Amino acid sequence: MDHFTLNGQMASLDAADHSPLIDTLRSAHGLTGTKLVCGAGVCGACTVLVDGAPTVSCLSPCSSVAGKAVTTVEGIGATGLHPVQRAFMANDALQCGFCTPGFIVEAAAFHDAWRTAHGTRTPERAEIAEALSGHLCRCGAYAGIYRAVAEACAGTFDGTAEISTRLEARQKVTGAAKYTVDIQLPGQLEGVIARAHIPHGRITSIDMTAARAIPGVSAVVALAAVGDTVRYNGAPIAAVAARDRATAVAARDAIKFGITALPAATGAAAASAGNAPLVYPGFFDRPANASEGVVLPSRWKGNRRGPNAAFSLKPAEAKAAIAAARTKADPLLVEGRWTTEAQCHTCFEPHAALASFNGDRLTVYLSTQAISHMAGAIAKHAGLAEDKVEVIAEHVGGGFGSKLSLTSETVAAVALARAAKAPVRVAYDRHEELSVAGYRPGADMQLALLPSASGALSAITFSATADSGIAVNSAIATLARLMYTADAKFLADYDVVSHLPPGAPFRGPGGPVMAFALEQAVDAAAEKLKVDPIALRQRWDADANRQRLYNWASALPLWQQRQPTGAATGRLRRGVGIAAGSWLYWWQAEGELELAVVGGKLAVRSSVQDMGTGSRTLLATTLAQSFGLKPDEITVDIGRSSLPHGPISGGSRATATLVPQALTAAEKLKMRLRRLAKGKAGDNQPWREVIAASADVAVRSDRPEDSTTLSPGLQSPLAGVGYMGTVFDFILRKFVGVTTGRGGQGAVGIAEVEVDTWTGHTRLLRYATGLAIGKPQVPRLAQSQVEGSIIQGLGYALYEGRQLDAATGAVLSAGLEDYRIPGIADVPEMHIHFDEQGFEHVAGGGVGVGEIAGVPVAAAIANAIYNATGNRAYALPMRPDRIMAAQSIRRSA
Numbered sequence: 102m103d104h105f106t107l108n109g110q111m112a113s114l115d116a117a118d119h120s121p122l123i124d125t126l127r128s129a130h131g132l133t134g135t136k137l138v139c140g141a142g143v144c145g146a147c148t149v150l151v152d153g154a155p156t157v158s159c160l161s162p163c164s165s166v167a168g169k170a171v172t173t174v175e176g177i178g179a180t181g182l183h184p185v186q187r188a189f190m191a192n193d194a195l196q197c198g199f200c201t202p203g204f205i206v207e208a209a210a211f212h213d214a215w216r217t218a219h220g221t222r223t224p225e226r227a228e229i230a231e232a233l234s235g236h237l238c239r240c241g242a243y244a245g246i247y248r249a250v251a252e253a254c255a256g257t258f259d260g261t262a263e264i265s266t267r268l269e270a271r272q273k274v275t276g277a278a279k280y281t282v283d284i285q286l287p288g289q290l291e292g293v294i295a296r297a298h299i300p301h302g303r304i305t306s307i308d309m310t311a312a313r314a315i316p317g318v319s320a321v322v323a324l325a326a327v328g329d330t331v332r333y334n335g336a337p338i339a340a341v342a343a344r345d346r347a348t349a350v351a352a353r354d355a356i357k358f359g360i361t362a363l364p365a366a367t368g369a370a371a372a373s374a375g376n377a378p379l380v381y382p383g384f385f386d387r388p389a390n391a392s393e394g395v396v397l398p399s400r401w402k403g404n405r406r407g408p409n410a411a412f413s414l415k416p417a418e419a420k421a422a423i424a425a426a427r428t429k430a431d432p433l434l435v436e437g438r439w440t441t442e443a444q445c446h447t448c449f450e451p452h453a454a455l456a457s458f459n460g461d462r463l464t465v466y467l468s469t470q471a472i473s474h475m476a477g478a479i480a481k482h483a484g485l486a487e488d489k490v491e492v493i494a495e496h497v498g499g500g501f502g503s504k505l506s507l508t509s510e511t512v513a514a515v516a517l518a519r520a521a522k523a524p525v526r527v528a529y530d531r532h533e534e535l536s537v538a539g540y541r542p543g544a545d546m547q548l549a550l551l552p553s554a555s556g557a558l559s560a561i562t563f564s565a566t567a568d569s570g571i572a573v574n575s576a577i578a579t580l581a582r583l584m585y586t587a588d589a590k591f592l593a594d595y596d597v598v599s600h601l602p603p604g605a606p607f608r609g610p611g612g613p614v615m616a617f618a619l620e621q622a623v624d625a626a627a628e629k630l631k632v633d634p635i636a637l638r639q640r641w642d643a644d645a646n647r648q649r650l651y652n653w654a655s656a657l658p659l660w661q662q663r664q665p666t667g668a669a670t671g672r673l674r675r676g677v678g679i680a681a682g683s684w685l686y687w688w689q690a691e692g693e694l695e696l697a698v699v700g701g702k703l704a705v706r707s708s709v710q711d712m713g714t715g716s717r718t719l720l721a722t723t724l725a726q727s728f729g730l731k732p733d734e735i736t737v738d739i740g741r742s743s744l745p746h747g748p749i750s751g752g753s754r755a756t757a758t759l760v761p762q763a764l765t766a767a768e769k770l771k772m773r774l775r776r777l778a779k780g781k782a783g784d785n786q787p788w789r790e791v792i793a794a795s796a797d798v799a800v801r802s803d804r805p806e807d808s809t810t811l812s813p814g815l816q817s818p819l820a821g822v823g824y825m826g827t828v829f830d831f832i833l834r835k836f837v838g839v840t841t842g843r844g845g846q847g848a849v850g851i852a853e854v855e856v857d858t859w860t861g862h863t864r865l866l867r868y869a870t871g872l873a874i875g876k877p878q879v880p881r882l883a884q885s886q887v888e889g890s891i892i893q894g895l896g897y898a899l900y901e902g903r904q905l906d907a908a909t910g911a912v913l914s915a916g917l918e919d920y921r922i923p924g925i926a927d928v929p930e931m932h933i934h935f936d937e938q939g940f941e942h943v944a945g946g947g948v949g950v951g952e953i954a955g956v957p958v959a960a961a962i963a964n965a966i967y968n969a970t971g972n973r974a975y976a977l978p979m980r981p982d983r984i985m986a987a988q989s990i991r992r993s994a
């Protein structure tokens with residue numbers, strides 16, 4: 102036995118224990134602030150100090166710290182917050198918070214060394230980037246991190262004051278925030294999933310005998326049956342629960358299953374071949390759903406499904422006009438084929454579920470962005486009444502669309518907990534997270550756009566084929582209906598299914614894909630028409646919200662100083678490009694929120710979750726403004742399915758649902774309090790005093806009581822969210838439970854890039870974006886959402902693309918060392934403009950911003966690359982090899 106110092110206390114360790122230090126910290130010492138993300142020393146989330154030096158604990162053997170001093174994030178905040186922690190809170194340098202402890206540990210060490218060497222001199226941006234280059238943040242909180250570290254080093258946070266916009270920021274900067282992977286119940290077991298290793302086959306046997314015989318194994322369950330079809334490499338077959346992960350992995354490997362291999366087609370190109378094996382040969386096969394919408398019947402031809410062309414406008418005329426222009430070689434015709442690759446969500450907290458039965462009651466701690474929906478889905482799957490199931494998610498380490506449905510970690514955890522009669526946790530490893538947890542489907546797009554001689558937009562034909570594995574229902578070309586006014590449009594979406602894992606919704610799902618093609622085509626049309634690209638959009642775009650954004654963008658010095666395409670010379674060439682985007686917002690029809698006075702304090706209750714988007718803070722701020730309180734005076738109780746039914750965090754609906762609900766409940770509660778206080782409350786007496794003096798009382802946002810006396814905008818929830826009231830809307834409400842809001846969210850992005858024409862490396866230097874989402878309810882958090890969207894869009898544009906082995910369907914880029922996401926040094930200067938008009942008809946005056954901001958990013962970068970080099974980008978990501986290839990094609994032309 103040996104010893105080490107842990108957060109100032111003596112602790113013992115086994116000198117022969119060479120397991121990763123992080124395991125000991127988290128399991129034996131309960132220091133769950135140290136997070137496991139990549140397990141490969143790439144992301145820095147597990148960083149601790151060893152004798153004062155930042156060290157990744159996932160690669161350090163436990164034995165290596167014998168006789169040394171280890172400090173975790175809990176040790177850094179133990180005796181009063183470090184200036185860096187206060188700076189992170191004040192600058193909202195975090196979203197989901199899962200990467201935050203690692204950043205805090207490294208930044209604190211940097212701060213202390215900097216202050217010793219430089220006093221309060223502010224470090225340069227490049228110096229901060231170099232210091233934190235070993236850390237990644239998937240939410241893209243880098244802009245706040247830059248500010249926080251700079252200000253902390255400059256001494257701004259040397260005092261003891263704590264300022265925070267985000268309610269739970271203190272928990273996240275100290276490592277106290279508990280995520281699903283951090284929960285430890287008595288007797289808890291570890292579960293892992295055995296998965297198929299071929300892309301297509303028929304299961305002939307599943308033998309779990311050897312696995313069950315391994316000491317320490319408590320349960321082995323089948324997740325598939327003999328005779329079932331395996332449709333992708335990584336499909337779940339069985340699962341095992343054991344006393345620890347190592348035993349569970351050994352037992353998983355002892356499960357013997359036979360699969361008769363069948364011919365496979367991995368990827369849309371292979372699946373489109375005439376002799377390609379069918380993914381869904383049976384009439385009753387039910388494809389997985391790649392979107393948040395309902396899967397409607399559609400035509401199939403082989404593996405190709407579609408078209409979905411319901412949002413076309415005079416499609417025959419559009420096709421005829423384009424064909425005629427092609428025949429006569431109309432010089433104004435713009436045509437192209439654009440392709441994109443799969444972008445992985447890469448949530449830093451993996452998909453994880455911890456299931457625990459108590460008699461016939463089931464509790465599931467779950468990393469999810471849909472608590473209420475998941476409670477219903479789990480109950481149905483487990484054959485339980487919904488009121489017997491509780492789903493809990495206090496903090497969620499990112500989702501981005503991939504945690505909206507019932508997936509194998511939850512199915513396995515519930516089955517294993519039932520079989521083992523003990524709590525079981527199943528958490529994906531990074532390989533699973535990057536291979537089977539979902540991705541934005543790749544696409545192959547053919548687009549033609551025809552301006553008339555007078556400069557109007559005559560016709561668009563846009564066909565998009567999504568490469569979404571075994572899933573269907575992608576919408577890409579359809580979204581072009583939300584953009585420019587044309588005389589005729591043929592907009593057709595197809596899916597080609599293949600033997601790959603299912604795609605899933607990813608932040609504005611088809612929006613950035615659509616914009617990559619459409620916005621480059623508009624850019625090309627502007628060049629042909631010899632019109633400024635913004636002026637052409639102003640001419641073609643009838644949306645009043647985006648018109649204001651075009652006015653804003655055209656006045657920016659960044660745009661006004663733009664050089665003509667081809668003007669840049671030399672090795673490093675700079676260019677500026679613009680793109681626009683559109684999105685809808687939704688209101689979740691089912692559900693309500695409770696507002697109460699409890700013990701003289703205002704308390705709000707909803708089963709909504711907070712995955713870093715700020716639901717807690719949104720509710721507290723909305724209510725605080727209504728009652729003249731401070732947000733931290735309000736108790737926000739969220740994150741459990743037993744609370745009043747809250748919205749999912751997806752499909753741009755959480756803000757547009759929660760704010761009207763909160764304002765409606767606030768009006769009702771005020772009326773109730775006035776009655777109780779005999780009319781004095783609110784007018785003559787501050788609400789703080791009224792609430793403090795009131796007996797306990799509660800109201801629900803959607804109960805009919807008092808509704809006729811509410812202000813007109815809130816009398817009907819539909820009016821409160823600006824109900825669109827179309828047939829499309831009716832269908833959505835009936836089948837998906839959401840209604841569409843009136844008024845399109847708009848975004849315009851201007852990117853400045855620098856292209857190294859010797860290497861093809863592209864840097865995004867500046868990105869300015871204008872957003873029409875009305876009035877942001879919590880401006881600082883809205884800014885964080887936008888910054889994160891820009892950075893994810895940057896990754897999509899330049900770096901991210903899943904790599905596959907076509908023969909086996911195995912995902913090769915299944916580690917963060919192989920799947921490149923943006924780091925802190927990649928982050929551009931960002932300028933964010935909120936246009937606050939256009940949503941006055943919505944209660945609260947604004948809607949969410951989580952999806953719209955990312956729609957135009959890749960397209961704006963592509964247009965900037967064109968402006969810099971004269972080469973149009975037709976494939977995402979715009980990697981150096983592609984930039985160089987485009988360059989050499991142009992030279993040889």
Ligand code: FES
Pocket residue numbers: 195196197198199200201237238239240241242449498499713
């Ligand atoms: Fe960094 Fe979410 S805040 S990963």
